[in-house]
Amino acid sequence: MSSSPAAVAVQDRLFRALAVLRVIVLANAVALNLYRWGHYRHPVAVAACVTVMVLWTGLATWLYADPRRRTRLLLGADLAIALALLVATPLVKGSGFHATVPGFWVMAALLAWSIQYRWAGGLVAGLLLASVDLSLRPEIRQSDYGNAFLLVIGGPIVGFMCASLQEMAADREVAERAAAMAAERARLARVVHDGVLQVLALVQRRGRELGGEAGELGRLAGEQERELRTLIRAQEAVTPTPADTVDLVSELSRLERSGSVTVSTPAAPVELPAAAGRELLAAVRACLDNVRVHVGDDAPAWVLVQAFPDRIEVSVRDDGPGIPPGRLEQAAAQGRLGVIGSIRGRIADLGGSAQLVTGSGGTEWELVVPREAPGLP
Amino acid sequence: MSETEENPPLRVMVVDDHPMWRDAVERDLVAAGHDVVAVAADGREALARFPAARPDVVVLDLQIPAPDGVEVTTQVVAQDPDVKVLVLSASGEQADVLAAVKAGATGYLVKSASREDLLAAVRRVAQGDPVFTPGLAGLVLGEFQRISDAPTPDPAQPRLTERETEVLKMVAKGLSYRQIAERLVLSHRTVQNHVQNTLTKLQMHNRVELTRYAIEQGLDAD
Structure with missing residues (x-):
């Protein structure tokens, strides 16, 4: 008993x-x-x-x-x-x-x-x-x-x-009891993280000022500081979501890379049906891969997520030289629209649209996906 | 830009519970010719020293012993609406940063930012320019979207104009003010004004919400 x-x-x-x-x-x-x-x-x-x-x-x-x-x-x-x-x-x-x-x-x-x-x-x-x-x-x-x-x-x-x-x-x-313990553990983790981040940021700063070997130490501390901050952010964004949906905020936050990829999102979770969410994530990853290939490994890129009642808008932008005029048409004529075609295809399957704007100010993808995706594959 | 040439020294208060950080920030500010009028290690000290120190700018760590940075921001802005709060955070926790901005902070910088970035940010917030990161712009955009999605929109709530939304969106996409000015064929100053307006409206919205909450809870009696 x-x-x-x-x-x-x-x-x-x-x-x-x-x-x-x-x-x-x-x-x-x-x-x-x-x-x-x-x-x-x-x-x-x-x-x-x-x-x-x-x-x-x-x-x-x-x-x-x-x-x-x-x-x-x-x-x-x-x-x-x-x-x-x-x-x-x-x-x-x-x-x-x-x-x-x-x-x-x-x-x-x-x-x-x-x-x-x-x-x-x-x-x-x-x-x-x-x-x-x-x-x-x-x-x-x-x-x-x-x-x-x-x-x-x-x-x-x-x-x-x-x-x-x-x-x-x-x-x-x-x-x-488990929830209370988890909350306390999270609180302790925050305190520890904050302390570690403070010290890493300080080492980075002093190192930069001293130069030489100290400068190298500072640079390493800076890398670790950014990595840890990204990890904390991704962890913070982990929210319990129903099994058949994904939270774009937490998923896209994982794509943030120190020094190159910046992800801007609303504060609250943005949920999409799992299948649609996975396709959208894959499309965003393909956009970022494209930036790495065409602009550079550490080229800065910005991802912005906006949630509207009827649709999700994700923009992926880089500061690269852009795609020269006529280059896309030429590639299309030769049947070599691989990556771009796959991004467009994925978004079209979700009943949305993918627009590519390119120019001297960089390249920007605007992906728009309806929140209630019709006819998933 | 002209702001780096004519440099009136600013009265700055530094609030951070980490002594080495406090000293480093203070040293940099003094070296740049500013007047560090007060330092504090926690929220209680900060609020106690603020009225006498009368700083132009408060450089504030959000993770400090209670009352926390958000509460300190609310209180100092209530006491002196002209004071500028620059949040300097190590962890940059999204919810805290958004709360601090809603409470009245006009700048946000991660601690790993360089000394030059810090000094420039202090100078800019003192002039009334918000210091935004793309991440912060994304949060603010999301917040306005949340407000306009409310089932019963309130006409008293401040809303962003189309232009303001457009500018904020560009900040969130990582464009600099100069790039935005070029794209929209606006002056740099106008872009700054638009960004500043978005923050003012967000803070107004926060006050409207707090007031309504107070009235609903019957806290307005005194």
């Missing part, structure tokens, strides 16, 4: 609810007994039984309030009293009785067993109460059978649900 604090808290709640129920079913039983007072063979004995119920309700409520007092002895006594009152019924009311003295009050003991011992406890208590009830009756009517059946079936059901609630509470407790 699970005894995690969360599981105990669930039991506490359920026993508090049961305490209220106990009073309600007690009031019902007392009222019915008073109503039928005139028909009893031994009114004093009935009064004694009712007094036992009242006293036990008060005592049980107090005893069940503390988890340490919920012992086998208490549960056993609870059920034994309910059974004893059933057994006493033919003696105090005569054998031709219809309703038992405790009536529905016996459900309190049944539910206590369900809460404490789960479905098995509910089943045992239900079977005992039902069989004793039925065995006392000279004739079993439809409603007697119905009540007994409800006891037998209700006990395990409530017990099963109590167990499920406890398991869920325990799971949630574990998850909450």
Whole structure:
């Protein structure tokens, strides 16, 4: 039996609810007994039984309030009293009785067993109460059978649900603890990262000022500083997204390269269906590869992501010499539009458009993709 | 440019919890002829020393012991709307930078920037020019898009003009002000003004939101 604090808290709640129920079913039983007072063979004995119920309700409520007092002895006594009152019924009311003295009050003991011992406890208590009830009756009517059946079936059901609630509470407790630990780890990581970045930036700066070998150290520190910053940014952008979508912000942030590729995005995640997102990412990578091939390995390039309600716009720009006029037409005529064709093709498949603007101020791709891509390949 | 020739010394305050950094930045500023009127190692010190120091520019690290850089920015700009805040951040965490800019900072530089970049940035923010990186421009563009996508747009909310959006987009694509001026056939100054307006509007929007939030929460009573 699970005894995690969360599981105990669930039991506490359920026993508090049961305490209220106990009073309600007690009031019902007392009222019915008073109503039928005139028909009893031994009114004093009935009064004694009712007094036992009242006293036990008060005592049980107090005893069940503390988890340490919920012992086998208490549960056993609870059920034994309910059974004893059933057994006493033919003696105090005569054998031709219809309703038992405790009536529905016996459900309190049944539910206590369900809460404490789960479905098995509910089943045992239900079977005992039902069989004793039925065995006392000279004739079993439809409603007697119905009540007994409800006891037998209700006990395990409530017990099963109590167990499920406890398991869920325990799971949630574990998850909450894990989340708190992850948050604390992230906070510590931020502090460590910030400290490391500060020192790397400082070494870089002082190195540059001192020159010589120190300058080389500074340059290395600078490289590491940029790498680490890029990594932190990519990590920061990792957000839980549904399995069938990708977040363009985090994916494109990974393409950032120190000193060459700058990626500018909105602060919030930008989600696209996974298939469309992968195609768009591949197109952006192809654009950046093109920059490396035609402008230079470390040539600066800028990626800008903008999210509109109906579309995503991604621009990839470089500061290179641009493509000379006529060069594209010539390549097209020779059937050598490989990379450009593949970028256009990927975006067209997504129902979007890819525009290439080139000139002396560099080359820029404007990729526009609808957010609800029709007919994915 | 003329701004490097006529160089009135500026009153600068340096806020950084890293003593070596604080000293390095202070040394560079003093060497360039500026007046470092105060230094602070955390937000509490910064806010305590700010009123007496009356700096023109606050060079501020965002990751400082509480109150953090964003809160310090909000407070100093509230006390002196003319003060300029230049954020100098080691990690450049996106959310923090955007929050600082919304709170009133007009410049952002990563710490690895060179001494020359730092001095130029201090000079520029002091003159009222925002110091933008393409990444920051992308964040600001995204923020305005978010505002205009709101299901119930509020006519009181400031919006970017088409021209401002165009300029900001070009900054985000890595174009320099000079390149933008050439492309749009504008003066360098006009481009600067457009960029500056986008920041002013973003900060206005932030104040409108904060005020509305305060009214909704019933905090406007006092």
